[in-house]
Amino acid sequence: QTNVSKADLRQTVEHLAMSMPVTDMHTHLYAPEFGELLLWGIDELLTYHYLISESIRWSEEEYSHFWSMTKREQADWIWQTLFLDHSPVSEATSGFITILTRLGFDVSSRNLDDYRQELAKRSVNEQVDIVMQIAGIDKIVMTNDPFDSIERSVWLSGNGKKDPRFYAALRVDTLLNDWPLAVNELQNLGYDVQMEWSKQTIEETRRFLSEWIIRMDALYLAVSMPGDFQYPADDHRSKMIDEVMIPVCQGQNIPFALMIGVRRKVNPLLGLAGDMSMRSDVSAVEALCRRYPDQKFLITMLARENQHELTVLARKFRNLMIFGCWWFLHIESIVEEMTRFRVELLGTSMIPQHSDCRVFEQLIYKWEHSRKIIAKVLADKYEKLHYSGWNVTEEEIKRDLDDMLNQNFWRFLGKGQ
Numbered sequence: 001q002t003n004v005s006k007a008d009l010r011q012t013v014e015h016l017a018m019s020m021p022v023t024d025m026h027t028h029l030y031a032p033e034f035g036e037l038l039l040w041g042i043d044e045l046l047t048y049h050y051l052i053s054e055s056i057r058w059s060e061e062e063y064s065h066f067w068s069m070t071k072r073e074q075a076d077w078i079w080q081t082l083f084l085d086h087s088p089v090s091e092a093t094s095g096f097i098t099i100l101t102r103l104g105f106d107v108s109s110r111n112l113d114d115y116r117q118e119l120a121k122r123s124v125n126e127q128v129d130i131v132m133q134i135a136g137i138d139k140i141v142m143t144n145d146p147f148d149s150i151e152r153s154v155w156l157s158g159n160g161k162k163d164p165r166f167y168a169a170l171r172v173d174t175l176l177n178d179w180p181l182a183v184n185e186l187q188n189l190g191y192d193v194q195m196e197w198s199k200q201t202i203e204e205t206r207r208f209l210s211e212w213i214i215r216m217d218a219l220y221l222a223v224s225m226p227g228d229f230q231y232p233a234d235d236h237r238s239k240m241i242d243e244v245m246i247p248v249c250q251g252q253n254i255p256f257a258l259m260i261g262v263r264r265k266v267n268p269l270l271g272l273a274g275d276m277s278m279r280s281d282v283s284a285v286e287a288l289c290r291r292y293p294d295q296k297f298l299i300t301m302l303a304r305e306n307q308h309e310l311t312v313l314a315r316k317f318r319n320l321m322i323f324g325c326w327w328f329l330h331i332e333s334i335v336e337e338m339t340r341f342r343v344e345l346l347g348t349s350m351i352p353q354h355s356d357c358r359v360f361e362q363l364i365y366k367w368e369h370s371r372k373i374i375a376k377v378l379a380d381k382y383e384k385l386h387y388s389g390w391n392v393t394e395e396e397i398k399r400d401l402d403d404m405l406n407q408n409f410w411r412f413l414g415k416g417q
C-alpha cells in the first residue's frame, strides 16, 4: 500500500487520470468493418457539426452556399474562418488543435495540407490503433440503428462483431419518436406491424428488438428524447416503453438509456447542426425508476438546468445511473461544475463522461480535456481528506478512477470484471 504524500497527490491523480484506460460508453463511432460509416481525418474533423454551427455564424452567404461546397471546400472554409480569421478558443476548435498536437503535427505551421498529406499515408486500421493508443481508450460503444441500410448490411453479413474493442448499443429513436416511419421500416424488414396499437404489433416490435439485440450483442437500448418527454402519459411513447421496451430489456437483461432534452431542427437549414437543447421534466425519469425497480436506466440530460435535480434523483434510485456531460454541456466550465457536484452528491458512483465522438480522432481531445477536469476535482477532494488525516493510497485512487471510467458502467450492465 503506497500512501501518497500531500506533495505528490495532485500529480499522482493527474497522472493516473490521464493514463487510465477508458470505456467510452456512448459514441457515434464505428469499427473499421463498417466502412464509410467510420469517419476520420482532417476534413471530417473540420466539418464536425459542432464546428459547422460555429463557423456559419461568421458567414454572410446563404446557408445553401455552405451545403453546395464539397467536403474539402467546407473544411477549408471552416479552417479559414474559425482558425485563421479568428482564434480557435471554443471547446470544439481548441479540441481540433489538441488533436493536431497529439498526432504529432506542427500546429505552428498552420498548414492544413501538410496534415492532410500525413494522414493520407495511413490506413483506417492504422489510424484507429494510433488514436485509441494516444487517447487511452480501450472499449468503444457505438450507436447502432438497424433501420440504416448501410449499417444493417454489415450486421447481416456477420461483420459487425469482429472487432472486440467495439460494442453495440441499439438505438430506438424511430420507434419512439416517429412511429409512422418505424411501421414502414418494420414492414419492409418483414415484421407484421400496423400503425394501430395491437397485440400483434406489440409482439412483432418486441420480436424485432430482441432479434437485433441478439444479433448485435447490444449492451443497452438507447434513445434521445425531446425535453417535453412525459412519462407516464396517454401517448405512443408510454405505450411503447411499457409494452415493448421494458419487457424486451427485462427479457434480454439490458439497461435502457434515455438521453433527454433535445429539440431537433430548431434551424433546419443547419442540418445536423441545427438541434437545440431544452429543459426536461426529471419526474418522467423518477416515475420510470419507481415503476420498474428491477430495470436499469442510464440517463443523461441536455439542459444545464436539469443537472442538479437529476443528480439528486440518482441518490434515490440505485437503478438509475447518470452519465456524461452531453453535447453543449461538454465544455470545460460545465464539465467541471457538473463533475464537482456529482462527486459531492454521489461520490464516485456515476459515469462522469462519455465522448459522443462522431469522428475518430475526436477521442483524443474529448478525453484529454475531460480527464484533466476529473483529475482536478478528485484531487481537490483527496486533498481535503488529507488535511483531516485520511490518506488515500495509490491503489485507492486507481480504484476510484477505474470505477468512474470503466467499472460503474460494466457493473451496471451486470458485466463487471
Ligand code: RAT
Pocket: 028, 224, 259, 272, 327, 356, 358
Ligand atoms: O452529440 C451529438 O453529436 C448529437 O448530434 C447527437 O447525436 C446526440 O449525441 C445523440 O446521440 O442524439
Ligand code: ZN
Pocket: 026, 027, 028, 356
Ligand atoms: Zn450521441
